[in-house]
Amino acid sequence: MIYTVGEMAKMLSVAPSTLRYYDKEGLLPFLERSGGGMRMFKDADFEWLFIIDCLKKAGMPIKDIRDFIEMVMKGDETIGDRLELFNKQRKAVEEKISQLQATLDTLNYKCWYYETAKKAGTTAVPREMNMEEVPEQMRHVKEMLQKAHSI
Amino acid sequence: MIYTVGEMAKMLSVAPSTLRYYDKEGLLPFLERSGGGMRMFKDADFEWLFIIDCLKKAGMPIKDIRDFIEMVMKGDETIGDRLELFNKQRKAVEEKISQLQATLDTLNYKCWYYETAKKAGTTAVPREMNMEEVPEQMRHVKEMLQKAHSI
């Protein structure tokens, strides 16, 4: 199957202008054109775009993604570098997830805080609570928030 | 204790200009000034800034954070809205984490793919493998990548 830029964009849930931008930035050297100059996406190109999207979600800038695509175009001699690149991105995403987990801990604390305040009608109640009255999983967040006071 | 903008910036690992920018955008209405116009951060302000940072990490834009800060300044009548806001942000972060988990699955597949390619000396080996030869946890990624072919 052959797809136009609009069709492929729909398959990926992005704007056609995004795919044109990627092409201009050198991310799509594999892309073929019709005699009249129209972009012709193949089924196999979906895989390229899926991986590009994955690297974007991992936080990689467009220019670095282009460097990776160029590596792939060079062939098997770059396998080692590509493996290294994916190991690096894996680590980066693992770190992002654990950072977001810490953020989630803080949000959970604040949800508990405002649920408690709502029941009491005032934020004074959760605010003035002793550490023992705070649910165990929340305590490290409360400690974090009071960090400055203990310096 | 009282801190200058530079000292507080160091405590939060941000640039002093970032705190000045937040101030200009109305995120720090609690902040006091010296007679000469210098910003004077208190220990309690660390907690405000920690929560601002948490909301930023949750993906909230500066303007929405300002709206939240204004809610807090209004007092106990906004407790319900604040609880709703934090529940919303919690959900948003949970979704971000599961999106990143899917990205991690793809990266893990690619790491396996290039490890296999490296051992064989060519990407042809993992590329041409049947589904049964692919480790079980990786199979759904390979299926995803081949999605377009089956449409």
Place this chain on the structure above:
DNA sequence: TATTGACTTAAAGTTAACTTTAAGTTGTAG
């Protein structure tokens, strides 16, 4: 063959969240 919707390009515009610059002020250490 004419219409029409989707395509083409280059170039300019957008957005958020800062960062830098320039000119001047404050506060502290010697």
Place this chain on the structure above:
DNA sequence: CTACAACTTAAAGTTAACTTTAAGTCAATA
């Protein structure tokens, strides 16, 4: 009292990743 680092402001600059615009071309349908 003088130096000087760190502060103050307003305004302009930066960056990435698109998006929009304008002027024109392609290709499928009636």
